[in-house]
Amino acid sequence: MSTDIHALAGAYALDAVDDIERAAFERHLAGCASCAADVAGFREAAARLAEGTWSVPPPGLRDEVLAAVGRTRQLPPGSARRGRGAGAGLSRWRRYTAAAAAAGILAVGAGAATWAVQQQRVDEQQAAADAARAGAAQVQAILAAPDVQLRTSVVRGGGRVTVAMSASHNAGVVVLAASTAPAPNQALQLWLIKGTTPTNAGVLPPGQAASLRVVEGLVGYDALGVTLEPAGGSTTPTEPILATVSVA
DSSP states (O other): OOOTGGGHHHHHHHHOOOHHHHHHHHHTTTTTTHHHHHHHHHHHHHHHHHHHSSHHHHHHHHHHHHHHHSSSOOOOTTTTOSSOOHHHHHHHHHHHHHHHHHHHHHHHHHHHHHHHHHHHHHHHHHHHHHHHOOOOOOHHHHHHHHTTTEEEEEEESSSSEEEEEETTTEEEEEEESSOOOOOOTHHHEOOOOOTTEEEEEEEEOOOOOEEEEEEEEEEOEEEEEEEEEETOOOOOOOSSOOEEEEOO
């Protein structure tokens, strides 16, 4: 048996061996627990990479990978197989070492990249949850304000819009419920109106017929209006105005 047979573990796991090397290593593998453990570890890393199921790299992943690479016996320069030159031995040693290290490096890199993406999603979800809690607290504060007033109006075509407004908070809770949902390429849009000048106060998602949201900066405006606009909203209201609620 050649003295470099153990160095084939990484290359064998990555299918980087030829038929002769494969046959020789498989005969050796049947009686070598160390090589069997190395091959199993490299194959597990490759399988996880293919599945993309690591959401967070396990603690100590880097140390485990480097330890696995260290356990893989590598062919030192100059100890070539009989009948082959020193240059061929060095080339094989480099190839086997690179193959073994590649599995570990790829595992660490993919695990870290997946972790980064997952962490970004967690951060985004946390930010959304924080915003939702802040919004709920603002709604409760407005509804509990001593000066809160309720104003309501019907929506053209069916439905109702209600504004619970508080001058002390300079804001109002707008509850909109239209009987008919807009088309997928249309959206309901809110406007703050002073005299004949409208100001965008928010656009609902396309096709959405109901909404509860806080509109700030009500003080100084005369009314809140609702129109039907193209998805994404418009810079000026499209006639007819579907509902108008006095906020003066």
